[in-house]
Amino acid sequence: MTDIPSQPTGERPSASPGEIQWLDRIRQQLEGAAPPFDHERNWQRVAARIDAERQWDRAQNRRSRERRPWWWALMAYGMGAATAAILMTVVASEPWRADTAVVPLGAEESTAKAAARVRLQVVFSDQATLAQVRAALSPIDAEIVAGPGRLGVWTIALPSSSADEAEKVLRALPIVESVSR
Amino acid sequence: MDDHAIVAACAKGDSHALRSLHERHARAAYTFALRLLGNPADADDAVAEAFYEVWRSASKFANRSSVRTWILGIVRHKALDLLRARGARAEEAIEDALTDTLVDPGPTPFEWLAEHQTWEMVDRCMQTLPLPQRESFHLFLLEGLSLQQIAQLQGVPDNTVATRIHHAKRKLKLCLTEALGVKKAGPKTDSVL
Numbered sequence: 001m002t003d004i005p006s007q008p009t010g011e012r013p014s015a016s017p018g019e020i021q022w023l024d025r026i027r028q029q030l031e032g033a034a035p036p037f038d039h040e041r042n043w044q045r046v047a048a049r050i051d052a053e054r055q056w057d058r059a060q061n062r063r064s065r066e067r068r069p070w071w072w073a074l075m076a077y078g079m080g081a082a083t084a085a086i087l088m089t090v091v092a093s094e095p096w097r098a099d100t101a102v103v104p105l106g107a108e109e110s111t112a113k114a115a116a117r118v119r120l121q122v123v124f125s126d127q128a129t130l131a132q133v134r135a136a137l138s139p140i141d142a143e144i145v146a147g148p149g150r151l152g153v154w155t156i157a158l159p160s161s162s163a164d165e166a167e168k169v170l171r172a173l174p175i176v177e178s179v180s181r
Numbered sequence: 182m183d184d185h186a187i188v189a190a191c192a193k194g195d196s197h198a199l200r201s202l203h204e205r206h207a208r209a210a211y212t213f214a215l216r217l218l219g220n221p222a223d224a225d226d227a228v229a230e231a232f233y234e235v236w237r238s239a240s241k242f243a244n245r246s247s248v249r250t251w252i253l254g255i256v257r258h259k260a261l262d263l264l265r266a267r268g269a270r271a272e273e274a275i276e277d278a279l280t281d282t283l284v285d286p287g288p289t290p291f292e293w294l295a296e297h298q299t300w301e302m303v304d305r306c307m308q309t310l311p312l313p314q315r316e317s318f319h320l321f322l323l324e325g326l327s328l329q330q331i332a333q334l335q336g337v338p339d340n341t342v343a344t345r346i347h348h349a350k351r352k353l354k355l356c357l358t359e360a361l362g363v364k365k366a367g368p369k370t371d372s373v374l
Contacts, residue, residue: 019350022291026303026353027322033300035221037211043203045229050196050236 118163119145120170121180122154128175136173140166184248191239199236206249207232209324210256216319217260219308223267227259234259246333250326254334257316289358298357306356310349317342318349 015023120142124133133154137143140158147154158166170179182190184205190198207228214224214231234255242251307315316335320326321342328346332339 016291018291018295022295022354023322023350025295025298029298029300029303030307030323033304034208034212035215037208038225039204039207042207042211042225042229042232043200045225046199046203046232046236047196049229049233050199 117157118160118181119155119157120163120167122156122170122176123152123178124154125175125177126152132175136170136175140169142166185244188235188239188242188248191236192242196236199232199239202235202248202252203232206252209249210252212323213253213319214256214260216307216315217257217312218263223263224260227256227263230259231256246330249324250330250334253320253324253326257334289354289363294354294357294361297361302357302360303353306353306360309356310352314345314349314352317345318353321346
């Protein structure tokens with residue numbers, strides 16, 4: 001009781017003996033006249049809440065089990081097995097080991113087409129740009145099959161039906177130095 | 182088995198452990214709740230609710246305070262919830278009444294008061310104190326909690342608790358003095374006021 005604060009500040013001088021006696025008397029009176037408390041009844045209330053909570057939890061668990069049809073577990077196992085089988089198949093095929101060499105899809109076709117067409121050997125001027133070459137070949141439906149070789153000769157293929165006309169067109173272009181079959 | 186071990190057992194779902202805690206602390210919890218609520222039925226509700234909360238949150242008990250302080254803190258929350266549910270403006274009720282005008286209760290000596298005051302007077306005068314002061318005074322005088330423990334429980338600085346207790350004492354003295362019909366006419370000795 002000696003540390004009962006008698007002042008509102010951090011410095012709390014000890015209460016006087018009279019004050020201590022008075023406060024002690026208050027404590028005794030309040031403790032002595034403590035209101036009746038039904039310990040057991042209060043505990044039963046707490047215990048009832050806990051029991052209700054446990055029953056609720058059990059009921060929830062049971063309900064969640066009961067809600068599933070009989071075939072639910074079977075289906076779950078089946079889906080798991082199927083997933084595992086698919087994974088194993090994919091892993092066994094080792095897709096990451098597939099040949100990574102790139103084969104241009106158009107290469108064979110172009111070659112085949114070129115075989116069915118007329119081929120011309122064209123020499124473009126050294127000043128000709130790639131854009132100009134493309135612009136020259138596109139209207140006559142020609143495509144480069146090979147080249148340029150060491151001497152700057154390009155081999156192009158074009159429809160045989162228009163080969164003669166195309167040859168004339170090419171010869172007339174300023175970027176074309178020579179055309180031959 | 183000490184209180185902390187019992188709380189740990191509660192956290193594992195041992196309801197017998199909770200019963201041990203209830204046996205040890207329910208009466209103090211009830212007295213405290215009754216001091217805050219002033220109604221036996223509400224106090225009983227607050228204690229039952231508080232021990233159910235102890236059961237549910239035992240695993241969160243951090244051992245930073247005594248189990249008694251922890252339980253009283255839960256009782257306090259439940260009591261304030263009940264006050265709000267009752268429609269009382271608990272926020273106002275728990276506001277600090279530090280701006281109260283302190284009236285000098287006069288030089289009535291403590292010894293004289295101690296000799297003449299009755300329990301009924303003390304109880305009635307306690308109920309006239311503002312809630313924070315009543316709460317601090319109860320915890321200090323009847324539960325023996327330190328200022329720091331009360332401050333932690335109420336969420337205020339230590340000095341605030343000291344102030345609340347100081348004000349509670351002055352108001353209590355004034356109330357008892359008036360209840361005894363003494364108007365600054367008692368013996369003029371041993372007054373600290």
